[in-house]
Amino acid sequence: MATTTNPTVPFTYDRKSLDDTTLLKLYRAMLKPRMIEEKMLILLRQGKVSKWFAGIGQEAISVGVTSAMQAEEYILPMHRNLGVFTTREIPLYRLFTQWQGKASGFTKGRDRSFHFGTQEYKIVGMISHLGPQLGVADGIALAHKLRNEKAVTAVFTGEGGTSEGDFHEALNVASVWQLPVLFCIENNGYGLSTPTSEQYNCEHLADRAKGYGMESHIIDGNNILEVYTKISEITESMRNNARPVLIEFKTFRMRGHEEASGTKYVPQELMDEWGAKDPVTNFQQFLMDENILTEELNVQYSEEILAEINEGLDAAYAEDAIVPNLETEMEDVYAPFRFRESEPSTTTEELRLIDAISQGLRQSMEKYDDLIIMGQDVAEYGGVFKITDGFVAQFGRDRVRNTPICESAIVETAMGLAINGKKAMMEMQFSDFATSGFNPIVNYLAKSHYRWSQPAAVVIRMPCGAGVAAGPFHSQTNEAWFTHTPGLKVVYPAFPADAKGLLATAIEDPNPVLFFEHKALYRSIRQEVPTNYYTIPLGKAALLREGNQVSIITYGAGVHWALELLETASHIDADVLDLRTLQPLDKEAIYASVRKTGKVLLLTEDSSFGSVMSDISAMVVEDCFEHLDAPVRRVTSLDTPIPFDAELEKQYLSKSRLLETLEELLAY
Template sequence: MNYNRKDYSDDELISLYRAILKPRMIEERMLVLLRQGKVSKWFSGIGQEAISVGSAMALEQDEYILPLHRNLGVFTSRNVPLDRLFAQFQGKKTGFTKGRDRSFHFGSNEHHIVGMISHLGPQLAVADGIALADLLDKKEKVTLVYSGDGGASEGDFHEALNVAAVWGLPVIFMIENNGYGLSTPSNEQFKFKQFIDKGPAYGMDALQIDGNNLLEVYHTVRQTAASMRKNPRPVLIEAMTFRMRGHEEASGTKYVPQELFEKWAKKDPVENYEKFLLDELVLTPKAVETIRDEIKAEIEAGLQTAFATPMPVADKQEEIADMYKPYVQQPVAPASGAKTEKRFVDAISDGLRQSMERYPELVLMGQDIAEYGGVFKVTEGFVEKFGKERVRNTPLCESAILGIGLGMSVKGKKSMVEMQFADFVSVGFNQIVNNLAKSHYRWGQHADVVVRMPTGAGTAAGPFHSQSNEAWFFHTPGLKIVYPSSPYDAKGLLNAAIEDPNPVMYFEHKLLYRSISQEIPDDYYTVEIGKAKTVAEGEDLSIITYGMGVHWAKQLQQEMPGTSIEILDLRSLLPWDKEAVRNTVAKTGRVIILHEDTLTGGIGGEIAAWIAENCFEHLDGPVARVASLDTAIPFAPPLEAEFLPKQRLREKVEAILAY
């Protein structure tokens, strides 16, 4: 292996030696602990340390790095305290996730590291978001994110690189090409010859380096980053390397030809670099021994502290509370009494505009939302008022844009991501339920992201533009869900959602956009998330509903003047207002839960179960549900009308009243 020390001083070379030796010595110790049952699992980076250490040491300390399984050298190079690192590996509360996640599934803003999730690809878009925030703040910084050759097969890889290229984001995409995705060799992962062939296709520079040559990695990343700070753009670096142990220790290495181990053992990044420094007289054998002794002492001290720490004691209240960033909403009343008649769509637009004025750190992202104003014209005129940096057209890559929202949160920004239709969120589902929702619980990083979801049927738009998919997210702790039914609530809940530092799914029914209007305050105001609203008082029966269901219930109330129907609009679905539900059940004793979503697995089932468990003594009849058919949403209007629950509502009301 050929090393070129260039003009680096002896001290710099020794510093790199210490940096690459430490993760190797930690790994060797961890393998012993694994066999002793003191660590539950280990993903070895032996043979690949030069990539982690060289790239981490080449960046400035306040530039973010997003590592993977085999990047222990990133954490040690950023001087993460070993006692906390070892506590993390053992599931202790003094680790970075309080025992809630393992190995490198954590981040630390103090050390400018954002850890991975097991899905491998989503962190690439998070890196885009961090870089975008730096770009917007005119900071000359770069962000570095790793991907394995196997993980690069994920769609997130394509989306993140595509957006970074289109937006000119200063991200280094470091591809650790070790020839295998777990046991699957490269020729079964992809047909191209090398990853640097991908760079020009995306419109970005691409470099290939010897990933086992510490000085080559260090110098390449250092020079590349310096250039990117002055000329922001993404760069792909392919680091050729080899994994000397299994994907994780339990998987073994029998699937790898022995000759590959023999070949790459000669390219060991630690041994070769140490030999180079000895040959160059930068180090002496005595100095090597001294450095090893110092690192060994540091490792043992860290282990002693971690071992002495007891396993966490479960605290139910703390576990539940930590799903969300602590936040107590203080509802904002309008500053004056001025009001204007506004349609539902205008109220959403008004709230979004006033939130943009109120929060300079707020950025809007979505397909066609800039000059075109979005397919429903919610953001029409926003580019002229706020500029294209804050009102951003996005490529067709929902997953990347949602991940960018989390990355922006890391840097203190707020994001609104518009799904062109709620149906399209399925291709970004992983980012929402595994990244945005779990981030605060795992390592204390909130996701200040609002996802706007134009939803609902009634427009004969068929199976892919009409779904009610709020129940997909209702099951996911860490998210909040709001679903207004009136222009007043549409504006107030949107403002509240943007104000809230937690991820909020904001559902807006398309059929309401231009079909209803209401006199609402001109000024900025918020509606409290988690509070239901009684839109009609009644004595005989309660209809608990939300969204379009509120209007179906109101229409039925007019058609049955002899029946006293109470209508409770939930407005918020996660959290939902249990006290308001209890009160209306106690008042009328008869309850119907109505929603546009399909019956099976709908939100109504959870509310009905809660009523049965907590309000049984108030009931004068069974809790009933009225919902759409358990089919996909059909296109033809007669079929759609049969699918929707509106025509079945009266029958159910009459049945419950007659019980």
């Protein structure tokens, strides 16, 4: 049908070939979140919900985009996208219990609002750090593309969120890899109280797409027919010609950032202007003017929705409040993992640490067709340490992927791959560079299963450590940053055979694993290594040497420092316990050694304050105090950045203080 212009509404509604049934369906789909929000504002004033981010005035975007998507395609919404959830027909009582912190909510009371996802409805909610979901959408889309599935992934952000570095990184990755991601910017005028003039200095955010070689469109976000018809055309084109597209929806936020914020900072004339463009009331008037919607039908819709709201609220209110269960809380931090032992073969070959890691990774790639490797220079170049040398020839560039220099987006992409059924292994070129991807590691990967039962089958390889004269930015051993974060596992092998078996297990584990590899050991440590694919359980320390005078507990390079010292100091009778895994930690092995010897030396390459050994020291004192014959001693590196000069580095490292401290402890 032709374009319809009606003087009673401020929009030009072009129904194109849409039939009356579709028009009414779109209207009802917008009316539902509007009525829910109006009810939520009442409940907020009554103190029955704790917080609310209103999307009133923006329903056309959520409903239009979701209606244009296919049911099996993922959508990653924001706070003000209630219409995504209702259009996907999530039962209202589930939403209400989520907002009330009940057990039937998607996060079991562990988070609020829309900070959740659901595989059943193919929705992945954001975290408060808004940027990471953009890169997660890249990973979801990449999984679709690798399976040759004609599917689009839609992800939302606000105009304020486009100021974050994650926005740039995610768009760049999507463009370089031609991923079918629909990036939806809801340009609603204000980031909390900050107007767009203070957020960016360009007329249209859509213009940024040019810098990424990406297609973009500007759409009136308050015109449901424009949103639905244009997004339907664009997504259908993207399914047949995979590529990212940036959409800027022009709209306005009629309520505060959240209700407590208010809108006093917004000029009244601006509120009036956008109030006249209300997407729900205007479309309602258009449908009535066109004799498509009647008063009777409108009342029927309202009564049906109200009944559904009340029924959902009654069910939510009737559900008992959560009774804390300590066991459940602790169990849900990590996804369940049943270790499957694969026995090492009796056939061995002498390998360096670096070769064992490479061989183990290659065998995991052969075993798991869904395992994807990503990182800077990991393809033809083989990585800066050559661990993936030759992998492209065997597995192809789809599975061994060079990435732009954007650690944050690649961690997020790995998470997206995991959400969409893949395993991901990212090589952090140096563990020091994890700072550039720190947010998604500690706030997204680590908390995903605890929040909404979504495993994160991601391994991040972390070349680390000093002793190679690489200076302050390539020599850190920063494992303590991550052992402090519940939800992450941390592995730190010292020997080739351990590294190979532990890496295989880390890849099998559905939880995020930080796999530390000491650079100074890469080519200096050799060992006979089983040639087959085998696994070693996480959380099991290795007692390398037995003695009765003292327990030397360590990991990584410290293991070799301790063994080297004991070879020359034959008068020292010591246990040497290689932790191998720092999270989970083998507490029983530690306590067994301490109870036997009565003296404990904790050796780490890390600086003293806040190191892993600080916590182990506290554990030993708390749980084994009566068995101690001397104070627990820590041998750590200096509390300074790591220097470049060889002599300064030698002074910095804890190795230089090991013998002196050990002798003092024995003499106590």
